[in-house]
Amino acid sequence: MSNQLIDIVIDALEGIKGKDIVALDVSDLTDVMDHIVVASGTSNRQVKALADNVVEEAKKAGFRPIGIEGMDTSEWVLVDYGDIVVHVMLPATREFYDLEKLWSMRPDNLKASGREE
Secondary structure (H helix, E strand, C coil): CHHHHHHHHHHHHHHCCCEEEEEEECCCCCCCCCEEEEEECCCHHHHHHHHHHHHHHHHHCCCCCCEEECCCCCCEEEEECCCEEEEEECHHHHHHHCHHHHCCCCHHHHHHHCCCC
């Protein structure tokens, strides 16, 4: 199910020109979700359109989101499918929060960099 939904999400994002689409497997880092998909839109309007398209395309395949956050400002829209969480952001917001780096950090990375206390 997860791989099918990831494919649907990525196709929906690519379908209306989402930028820098990244899918991360975070199943070994948290029990809350298995995958994160992150993409950028060039404007608030496109961020909203990208998130809307994800919801519509997933709905056609029988997937319903648990929740959607951020549609009011559309700087960062989160679409929660339980095992998969989709983040669509403006580039500046994405750069500031750097979710890819955050969710790629492993305890071993912290030890190697000397940042673990």
